[in-house]
Amino acid sequence: MPSxxxxxxxxxxxxxxxxxxxTPFAAALxxxxxxxxxxxxxxxxxFSSGAELSVLERLETVDAACGVSxxxxxxxxxxxxxxxxxxxxxxxxxFGGEVALTRALAWRLxxxxxxxxxxxxxxxxxxxxxxxxxxxxxxxxxxxDFVGELMVDAARMIRGGAAGQGGGHPVIGLYPGSxxxxxxxxxxxxxxxxxxxxxxxxxxxxxxxxxPFVSDALMADFPPPVRAEAWDGTALTLQTGEDGRFLVTExxxxxxxxxxxxxxxxxxxxxxxxxxxxxxxxxxxxxMVTILPTHFADLAPLPGLAGHVGRLPxxxxxxxxxxxxxxxxxxxxxxxxxxxxxxRLVPELVGLFTTAEVAAAVEQMLATDLKALGAxxxxxxxxxxxxxxxxxxxxxxxxxxxx
Numbered sequence: 001m002p003s004x005x006x007x008x009x010x011x012x013x014x015x016x017x018x019x020x021x022x023t024p025f026a027a028a029l030x031x032x033x034x035x036x037x038x039x040x041x042x043x044x045x046x047f048s049s050g051a052e053l054s055v056l057e058r059l060e061t062v063d064a065a066c067g068v069s070x071x072x073x074x075x076x077x078x079x080x081x082x083x084x085x086x087x088x089x090x091x092x093x094x095f096g097g098e099v100a101l102t103r104a105l106a107w108r109l110x111x112x113x114x115x116x117x118x119x120x121x122x123x124x125x126x127x128x129x130x131x132x133x134x135x136x137x138x139x140x141x142x143x144x145d146f147v148g149e150l151m152v153d154a155a156r157m158i159r160g161g162a163a164g165q166g167g168g169h170p171v172i173g174l175y176p177g178s179x180x181x182x183x184x185x186x187x188x189x190x191x192x193x194x195x196x197x198x199x200x201x202x203x204x205x206x207x208x209x210x211x212p213f214v215s216d217a218l219m220a221d222f223p224p225p226v227r228a229e230a231w232d233g234t235a236l237t238l239q240t241g242e243d244g245r246f247l248v249t250e251x252x253x254x255x256x257x258x259x260x261x262x263x264x265x266x267x268x269x270x271x272x273x274x275x276x277x278x279x280x281x282x283x284x285x286x287x288m289v290t291i292l293p294t295h296f297a298d299l300a301p302l303p304g305l306a307g308h309v310g311r312l313p314x315x316x317x318x319x320x321x322x323x324x325x326x327x328x329x330x331x332x333x334x335x336x337x338x339x340x341x342x343x344r345l346v347p348e349l350v351g352l353f354t355t356a357e358v359a360a361a362v363e364q365m366l367a368t369d370l371k372a373l374g375a376x377x378x379x380x381x382x383x384x385x386x387x388x389x390x391x392x393x394x395x396x397x398x399x400x401x402x403x
Contacts, residue, residue, distance in 0.1 A: 006398050007037045007088035011071075011105060013045035013097040015178040015213045016276035018052060021095050021116065024153035026061035028387035033395040039064040039084045041071040041105060043097025050179075051213040058212075075104045091397055099126070114397070116150070116390060128397075131390060134382060135339060148386035151276060151336070155283035156384055159264040169203040170366055173263040173270030173286065174255065175277045178211035180218050182273075187247070188225035188233030189293070189355060190271060195234065195251045196359035201366070206255045208247065209263040209270075209277070219257060222247065230352045231295045268370050271358060274348075279336035283381045285374035289361045290335035290348045337377035345377050 008029070012022055026038050040056050042065070056065035064083025066074070073079040080086055092106040094115035103126050106113045112128040115121055120138035121130055132141055133149045174194065176187040187208070194206050210219065225233025236247040236255075245257040260277075263270065264284040271289045272278050281288050333339045335346055347361045365373075 005037060005085055005088040006033075006035060007039055007085050007090045008093055008394060009084070009090055009105070009109065009111065010038060010040045010093045010095055011043055011097050011102040012040060012095040013043045013052075015052065015055075015211065017096040018055060019178075019212075020151045020154040020276045020280060023059065023061075024150055024157050024387040025095075025116075025390050026059065027157065028153070028391035029394055030061045032388075032391045033398070036394070036398065037063040037085065037088065039066075041066055041074065041081075041084075042068050043071055043101050044068050045097060051215070055212050071101075071105070075101060075108055078108055089398065089401060091394065093394070094121070094127075114394065116147075129393065131393070133386070135336075147389040148384070149279065149283070149340075149382050150386045150390075151279035152283040152381050152384045153387040155264060155280040158261045158280065159284050160261075169205060170201055170269075171205045171207065171267050172197065172362065173267035173272075173281075173288075174206060174208045175263075175270055175272035175281075176208065177273055178213045178277075180215055183214050183218060184223055185226055186273070186293070187222075188236060189231065190358070191234045191236060191247070191249045191253065191255060192232045192355040193271070193358040193362070194255060195249055195253050196356060197362055198251075198253045200363065206253065207263045207267060208255050208257050209260045210257050211260070219245070219247065228295055230354055231293070232355050269362065269365050271362065274334035274336070278334075279381060282335075282337040282377040285378040287346050287365065287370055287373040287377050288335065289358065289365065290338075290346060291353070291358060292334055292348070292350045293353065294351050337380040340382070341380040345373070345380060 010022060012018060022040070029036060029038065038061060040062055042052055053065060053067045056062050064081065066081035066084070070081040074081065090109050090111040092102060092109065092111045092113045094102040094113055099121055102113060113126065115127050115130045116133070117130065118133050118135040121127065124130060124140065130145060131147045132138060132145050134146050174190050176183045176190055198204055220238050222236040222238065225235060227233055234249045234251070236249060239246045239248050246254045247257065248254050264281065264286060267286050269287050270281055271291060272281065274290050274292055278288055278290055333344065334348055334350065337345050338348065347365070349357060349361060
């Protein structure tokens with residue numbers, strides 16, 4: 001046991017990084033080096049759900065966590081939150097947020113920085129090591145810098161304790177997002193698509209993956225659906241019984257509220273927004289219809305200056321909508337397996353599509369060999385092991401310092 005305590009301070013910002021990156025990494029590090037304390041500092045993020053700190057506090061592998069205001073106090077005034085150790089030998093690990101804030105925090109703590117990312121982080125000289133998931137190939141990166149995709153390890157962890165049940169009927173997962181405002185808009189829209197699917201497949205089972213960042217209060221008293229041009233929705237009513245919690249549509253379709261673990265274990269296919277969920281599903285061998293509706297693009301959070309122009313009078317909302325559409329042009333694909341394969345493995349719907357188009361995409365997938373497609377998207381995500389590799393690098397760093 002080292003004479004000085006060892007502390008890893010992780011900087012992170014949003015739900016995806018916490019669920020799919022930090023969770024498997026922290027578990028691997030605690031298995032390898034349980035004496036290393038893991039302290040997590042939340043950084044500002046326009047995409048945050050507001051529930052990140054409470055989720056972090058429930059993680060058994062996290063020894064201490066602080067919210068954004070405490071992170072600012074640590075950066076600006078050197079005031080450490082409870083559980084963060086001033087006397088510890090410290091390494092900072094950047095998982096998300098503004099790199100400049102991570103650098104400022106590391107300077108305040110007198111620590112070096114490791115980072116894990118999908119893309120190039122600059123300037124590279126600010127980091128002792130940068131590790132990459134392999135989604136992109138940043139210039140100057142060495143072969144040993146590519147450790148693999150942490151989402152693959154996350155999917156294995158999430159799915160590990162959940163048993164699959166092959167009932168001979170289609171099981172369809174619904175992923176309405178990890179933030180209340182997203183679920184508020186998207187779930188009633190997906191529910192209309194579920195009604196259409198259920199009309200053709202009366203034995204279909206629908207599972208809603210309720211993210212830990214989404215409040216039970218929202219589900220208990222779901223707001224009336226938002227309706228707009230090309231955007232439909234149905235009222236949802238919570239029903240609770242011995243067989244679980246269900247949101248029931250006006251047409252009577254029952255959508256069971258459950259965990260991501262059960263959906264990954266049981267679903268034949270899923271409907272999801274792009275991002276972390278699509279990567280975890282692919283890693284678990286679950287093909288998906290990836291959707292990105294732009295009906296309310298002016299309401300979506302955007303990083304940087306683009307996120308502030310929406311507040312301008314008269315021109316703000318149209319300008320923000322334009323910037324959101326421009327941002328999408330920079331992507332050939334949105335679903336994680338499609339991006340990694342460099343080709344369209346699973347369907348993507350982007351723009352002003354309807355619930356009928358979502359249902360049609362699901363119908364088309366149900367007519368294919370879903371097991372073969374699941375194996376293909378799983379292969380695209382790459383093998384597991386990124387968490388163990390990163391844990392080994394962190395443990396080796398501290399051991400080298402001790403020597």
